Amino acid sequence: MTTVEGVLLWFLVDTGAGKTVVKDAVPHIRKSTNTKGVRSANGVVNKARLSEDVNIIDPVSGLRAKTQVILSPQCPVNLLGRDLISQLRIALLPGKKGQIKIQRLFILTGKEEERLSALSPKWWSEGPADVGLIKGAEPVKIRPKSDYRPHQRQYPLKPDAQEGIKPVLQSLLKAGVIRESNDSPVNTPLFPVKKAPPSNGWRIVQDLQAVNAAVIQRAPIVPDPSTLLNDIRSDGKLFSVIDISNAFFSIPVHPDSQFWFAFTFQGKQYTWTRLPQGYCESPTIFSQVMSSCMSKFNTPKGSQILLYVDDILLVSDTEEHCWIDTIALLEFLAN
Template sequence: MGVSGITQRVKRLPPRMVSVGPLEVQHSFLLMPDSPLNLLGRDLLCKLRATITCSPDGSLSLEVPEESLKLVPVLLSENQDAKEPSIFEIPKDIPESLWATSSSDVGLLKSAVPVQIKTKSSPPPSIPQYPLSKEAIEGITPVINSLIEQGIIIPCKSEYNTPILPIKKPKKGPDGKHIYRFIQDLRAVNNHVIKRHSVVSNIHTIISSIPSTATYFTVVDLCSAFFSIPIHENSRHIFAFTWKGSQYTWCRLPQGYVESPSLFEQILSQDTDNITFKNSKLIKYVDDLLLASTDAKTCQEDSK
């Protein structure tokens, strides 16, 4: 319901920097040219932990506590010259086997128990594979061959089937040919399974948990993260697809499955929740890790 008393749609402006006393906050405002009065943006005021005082004469006063500088560190911007290199070399004593050498490299979370998936009583989705272009087939063949060699996908016979759709990436490979991303349309499967309650972290809560004292950061992107979670053999047939006239299915959680982010984050949290640091904080969001540290030396040491 709009301020005018009727339901209406309004435009949201691009984010702008707003100065309130000593604070600078980036905020996106709603544009309402026909509003009969100025509105107090509750969402912005909550970010600032503001207090509004109403006076008998009808005036309003706004107070923003100084501690908001610490409570909302990620909302502030301050231009500072870098005192040290912004990117440090990776320590040589870290094993090379830790790093992925290609986007199709796959690891395995040893603590992960094979995931069992329950389905509804309705008929299983069986959607035939539509024709693919010659270029798409050539582009996705190395990816599928790599997944077969690593045991990530295996031949199968299943009453389920959903189509694959190779997506061309903007960047070309060293040979000048386009690189393709393996995509499977699992929407029908996602509607057919009985979903668990999702526990993926709230991104806003995660951002606000970054310590205000943190000045150095290490970011780790876990390659092919969902593929590190095995699927129970009784549930693998759900993800069947057709490739060159034969059916294959996944032995690991695939991209596009509705529960993959939540299941992965739960298992990763089990393995990392006991990791603590004196002057650093490890923050997780699905397959991304952020180590926030107070200084460069601490960041380098704790990153190991």
């Protein structure tokens, strides 16, 4: 059950529906002028009216969402689609006997934060230049489609943007993540992005579209998040989520291929020695390397581990098992 504009409604949770459908008449829902094509179970596509943004609350978790829904009195039931399944953190877990159980994912705070602060400081990232290097990761070699090497000039940057990314570049240079490069035939522009509050500082973003178009890409193997959530075992009650900070920087780029990622800042050319953000193959390559590494790790208490690029989800049946396996996993990653 979910409240829509204050009205409690029953929904059928439907992972096959991309958009939530409301069949019941609800006061205060306003229709928009927009429509959306809806394919019914028999394959017929019809146009249905979209609402204006509506306020939706999960009465169990208290999580809120604000989104448009499809208004369709012809639909047999109210359907909770993938748009709200993700926002309300709802997971469908298959049981041992084939039944499906709905489970909500909660984030614990307070006591858990105190326990985490007591753990080894070597496990936590201290900034964008605090990077690791995965042991045994083969340096990445770029496979070009042709002899073409894209070269785009750096467009002018605002003074505050230049000052904002200068310390970031200096720290990356000191850490060996970038290096000076004076002879690269490839060059693509930077466009610094100011971090959204409450974060401070600037983020380096490089436009690698021209490079991405000039290389032969590996077949993508990044899993679908909704599929991963459906793989969560039915007895999972406690969860740990580990985000691998600056993940792509832990994969080296082969010296013969580093020129592909060159950029210019204040008249000097630099290039990446590690796998950069924005490169089309970075998620796939990192996922392959990480999967290979994690295949060597077994949780002491049998917790389940799911990988999604640089995020690790650990699923446990008890709090004790969750903590023991989380610490073992952090030790494994740090080493």
